[in-house]
Amino acid sequence: xxxxxxxxxxxxxxxxxxxxxxxxxxxxxxxxxxxxxxxxxxxxxxxxxxxxxxxxxxxxxxxxxxxxxxxxxxxxxxxxxxxxxxxxxxxxxxxxxxxxxxxxxxxxxxxxxxxxxxxxxxxxxxxxxxxxxxxxxxxxxxxxxxxxxxxxx
Amino acid sequence: xxxxxxxxxxxxxxxxxxxxxxxxxxxxxxxxxxxxxxxxxxxxxxxxxxxxxxxxxxxxxxxxxxxxxxxxxxxxxxxxxxxxxxxxxxxxxxxxxxxxxxxxxxxxxxxxxxxx
Numbered sequence: 001x002x003x004x005x006x007x008x009x010x011x012x013x014x015x016x017x018x019x020x021x022x023x024x025x026x027x028x029x030x031x032x033x034x035x036x037x038x039x040x041x042x043x044x045x046x047x048x049x050x051x052x053x054x055x056x057x058x059x060x061x062x063x064x065x066x067x068x069x070x071x072x073x074x075x076x077x078x079x080x081x082x083x084x085x086x087x088x089x090x091x092x093x094x095x096x097x098x099x100x101x102x103x104x105x106x107x108x109x110x111x112x113x114x115x116x117x118x119x120x121x122x123x124x125x126x127x128x129x130x131x132x133x134x135x136x137x138x139x140x141x142x143x144x145x146x147x148x149x150x151x152x153x
Numbered sequence: 154x155x156x157x158x159x160x161x162x163x164x165x166x167x168x169x170x171x172x173x174x175x176x177x178x179x180x181x182x183x184x185x186x187x188x189x190x191x192x193x194x195x196x197x198x199x200x201x202x203x204x205x206x207x208x209x210x211x212x213x214x215x216x217x218x219x220x221x222x223x224x225x226x227x228x229x230x231x232x233x234x235x236x237x238x239x240x241x242x243x244x245x246x247x248x249x250x251x252x253x254x255x256x257x258x259x260x261x262x263x264x265x266x267x268x269x
Contacts, residue, residue, distance in 0.1 A: 001211035011224045015231030022232045026239025030246035043250035073260040111260050141255045
């Protein structure tokens, strides 16, 4: 009985150890990505199989784009706030609301143009096949409105 | 007549028993209860499941071939579960990092953007 219980416990302990080891090694890649300074760029490097020189160039493009993006974010935020106030102030369409909506659309267009330029630049830095895959991926997430809602359904 | 003889003694006892009357009432459903106790006593007690398992562990598991198979199966189950969980976790983390990349570049997906 004692020997049987020992074997039983040994089996369970080995199963737990196997689970822990495989889980630890299986998640090491994701863990390493999360521990880098810029996890999203590290992920990009791994996902699109970039060499060190390609990654360096992509990182430079990313760093150059971020201030533009921050400025756009500020403008979008301000425009959203303005539109919100105008919508709260009345219960009918006014010329101010119309112009605010048009400005929002213009801002969105400008934003998309900047993003697209950046995406093209980044994709050109990648090996051709990976560049195409990258463009398809970013397009799906940024330029296909409603796709997210379709996915959510 | 000698009342100490065995035949006389039996007769006296028989008379005494015939004269005896029980006045105390029986408890309710007395007969049913008696039959139930008899049935219970006649049914052989089934060994509990735990006894069977303990018996199996004590006698069968120590056999080398069975022990090796048992350990190998548990190892495989543990490793498979770990691998499945690790894959799910990696997919989740990488998906999240991809979304973070997009949110960093798209002002309309930045957390502060209220109207998309």
